[in-house]
Amino acid sequence: MLVEHGSTRCVKANAVPVGKDNHAHVEVTREIARRFNHLYGETFPVPELITSDVSSLVGTDGQAKASKSLGNVIYLSDSAEEVRKKVSAMYTDPNRVRADIPGSDEGNPVFVYHDAFNDNPAEVAELNERYRAGTVGDVEVKDALAAALNRFLEPIRERRASFEAQPGLVDQIIVDGTERTRREVQQAVSEVRKAMGLAGAYNQLRRKAKRAQKKAAGQP
Known part of the structure; x- marks a missing residue:
């Protein structure tokens, strides 16, 4: 870092x-x-x-933590429509077969994601209360979550698009960062050698190695 x-x-x-x-x-x-x-x-x-x-997010299937290998995640690169489709298929309270049956929001992935990403706490509190009372359906709760997630992701999508619109920009950022890091690593290694009292010995070895290379190449 x-x-x-x-x-x-x-x-x-x-x-x-x-x-x-x-x-x-x-x-x-x-x-x-x-x-x-x-x-x-x-x-x-x-x-x-x-x-x-915040602990690790549960997967959208409610079976394990969110994992790319399990395919139970929402990606930062997902489009608004992809987010809506994934949210609509999210696992909820299996005992709630109708909207008028009180449901449990405890460990419910939809509400876990609401708590983590919805920027409207009042809406989350109202949905929680209505869900437990059996006065709101899963569709409405999921529609609100999809909207919240898309609000969260939209600035990320815009920035991603700006990078994609500039060919070579990401490559240049990687190259510049790598070169800067190499210089800083060299400086850190130099500080380590100095702290350990090895700087002088290393310089002697380096000069000796250079003389040997010149001699092998027939240089004076």
């Missing part, structure tokens, strides 16, 4: 946004940073974990 460090950007993350299932990986990094700093002086920041309070 690239973060601000002093007056430059560098590959030394102070914070890492990560899902709960990847906490252990970041903790290994934190332990390495703490150990290195203890042995050689403050060199690496110990990154903090940034985790959303």
Whole structure:
């Protein structure tokens, strides 16, 4: 991750946004940073974990967490119509066979997605109340969710379209970012060698290797 460090950007993350299932990986990094700093002086920041309070989304089929491999997800690239189709097929309370039967919103994927993405809390609260009372049908609840999801996705679609309209832009961003990261990695490695007292030894080895290469090539 690239973060601000002093007056430059560098590959030394102070914070890492990560899902709960990847906490252990970041903790290994934190332990390495703490150990290195203890042995050689403050060199690496110990990154903090940034985790959303929202747990993993349930899949649209209600059977497992949302997963691309299971195909029970709504993609950021989905069109408005694709979103509506997926929402209309979403799993709901299986015991609710008619709109006038009180339903359960607990663990109900439609309401889980409403809570996560609907920017109108008052609408969500009203739908929850009416659903539990049996005064609203699944179609109305799902139509409201599709509308909320499309409001959420529309700015993303617009930005995606702007990128697609500029051929080569994404490739150039990747190239520029890679080159910048390489420079920052080199700087970080240099700081590590210096902290460990290896900078001088490395420079000597590098000069020795260059002399050997010249000699092998017959150069003076």
